[in-house]
Amino acid sequence: MLMMFPTVYAPLLIFLSVLRAVGAETTDPLYLNFHNLYLDESLSLTPQNMTCHKNSSSTDISNGPNLLLPFNRTRIPSSSGSIYIQNYIKKYYKTNLTSPWNVEIDSFVEKNHTFTNLAFTLGGAASQYIVLAAHYDSKIEPEGFIGGIDSATPCAILMYISKFMDHFYLNSSSNIDANLANKDIGLKIVFFDGEEALKQWGPNDSIYGSKHLAKRWINNGVMEKVSLFVLLDLLGSADKSIIPSYFSSTNSNYRLLNDIENEFNSQFKSYNNTKYFNPQELRFQNFNRIVIEDDHIPFVENDVNVLHLIPVPFPKVWHTIDDNFHNLDQDNIKKWAIILTKFTLESLMGNPDQTYNSAFSSSNNTSE
Numbered sequence: 001m002l003m004m005f006p007t008v009y010a011p012l013l014i015f016l017s018v019l020r021a022v023g024a025e026t027t028d029p030l031y032l033n034f035h036n037l038y039l040d041e042s043l044s045l046t047p048q049n050m051t052c053h054k055n056s057s058s059t060d061i062s063n064g065p066n067l068l069l070p071f072n073r074t075r076i077p078s079s080s081g082s083i084y085i086q087n088y089i090k091k092y093y094k095t096n097l098t099s100p101w102n103v104e105i106d107s108f109v110e111k112n113h114t115f116t117n118l119a120f121t122l123g124g125a126a127s128q129y130i131v132l133a134a135h136y137d138s139k140i141e142p143e144g145f146i147g148g149i150d151s152a153t154p155c156a157i158l159m160y161i162s163k164f165m166d167h168f169y170l171n172s173s174s175n176i177d178a179n180l181a182n183k184d185i186g187l188k189i190v191f192f193d194g195e196e197a198l199k200q201w202g203p204n205d206s207i208y209g210s211k212h213l214a215k216r217w218i219n220n221g222v223m224e225k226v227s228l229f230v231l232l233d234l235l236g237s238a239d240k241s242i243i244p245s246y247f248s249s250t251n252s253n254y255r256l257l258n259d260i261e262n263e264f265n266s267q268f269k270s271y272n273n274t275k276y277f278n279p280q281e282l283r284f285q286n287f288n289r290i291v292i293e294d295d296h297i298p299f300v301e302n303d304v305n306v307l308h309l310i311p312v313p314f315p316k317v318w319h320t321i322d323d324n325f326h327n328l329d330q331d332n333i334k335k336w337a338i339i340l341t342k343f344t345l346e347s348l349m350g351n352p353d354q355t356y357n358s359a360f361s362s363s364n365n366t367s368e
Contacts, residue, residue: 038163042156043156044066044330045328062087067159068153069325071136075147077113077114077115077193078113082116082137082193086116097163101121102122115208118136118190119189119190119191119213121187122166123185123186124186126186126225128185128225128227129222129226130186130347131189133158133210133230135151135195135210136155137192137194146325147323148237148317148328149234149235150234150319151195152236153236154233154235157333159189161189165344190213192209195294207294209295210295210297214298214302215298228304228305229299230306231295233295234314234315235336236332236336237327241311241313243277245279246284246285247305247306247308249306253307253347254277257343261275292312
């Protein structure tokens with residue numbers, strides 16, 4: 001991505017113990033049980049596994065429950081590392097999830113590189129879709145660039161959201177399964193290839209994957225069914241940059257995320273001084289143009305409502321060799337996973353789910 005406009009998190013030490021305590025008290029503990037069972041094992045930064053793998057011949061950890069650590073490798077388009085991640089993601093949706101996820105593989109060759117977008121859909125015959133997306137490729141330079149925030153963490157969070165929706169779709173007593181089955185609304189999880197420039201960022205050397213998938217969706221009629229496109233990028237650092245509301249068309253979605261974060265912070269008191277969102281930060285909307293070039297461009301150009309989740313200023317490790325797993329923030333990653341699962345569910349349902357409400361309200365007596 002390219003910025004076109006010049007411009008200590010407290011630890012979540014009690015999180016799992018809080019969830020265990022709340023889960024024991026909740027009459028419908030589906031949401032709580034899910035995070036209690038899967039959050040830590042799915043998104044933990046385990047020190048003994050922190051050595052980066054520069055190619056797919058390294059030790060295979062893709063069979064384990066951790067969704068983040070397999071991305072701790074270079075993922076340059078057409079490389080063995082890229083193919084490893086493609087296979088890892090496809091295998092995850094095929095063998096680890098049990099709901100009827102449909103897979104769309106969009107492969108193409110451009111500038112002597114093979115790019116492959118991966119899109120997974122829950123509610124394949126829906127009349128409209130919410131799309132959550134991130135890019136999985138990494139920069140060619142500097143050599144050995146991993147991209148912990150750019151965008152290994154966003155990809156792992158998308159997989160975690162998918163796991164949650166899969167679990168909720170199969171087990172919840174709510175009507176989300178009926179909504180999806182009745183073709184009202186569907187969810188698409190997209191992993192773009194080729195966001196980074198091959199040589200020098202510009203309109204002809206960037207966002208290869210999103211441009212190609214956008215054209216494909218225009219031609220097959222999917223684009224006009226996308227009601228909301230949410231792009232995750234540069235998430236997972238300890239920096240305190242705010243994510244502003246970039247587009248007036250998604251102010252309501254932005255405010256929903258802000259409300260979810262406020263609700264989260266009110267229950268976990270150590271987060272009272274940490275904020276990702278500021279509803280008063282509207283300066284970027286005044287420009288009436290795209291101010292950060294990223295994978296959302298072809299969707300904005302096709303009048304899709306876009307919610308761009310990228311902080312400004314960019315984290316200090318952006319596009320440096322220091323954007324690695326050692327500089328990721330564990331609490332930040334878990335918080336993002338929690339609030340985005342709730343956001344996804346509420347966006348699909350159109351109203352807050354009782355299970356989530358009970359989770360937050362019940363945790364009030366046991367948090368800091």
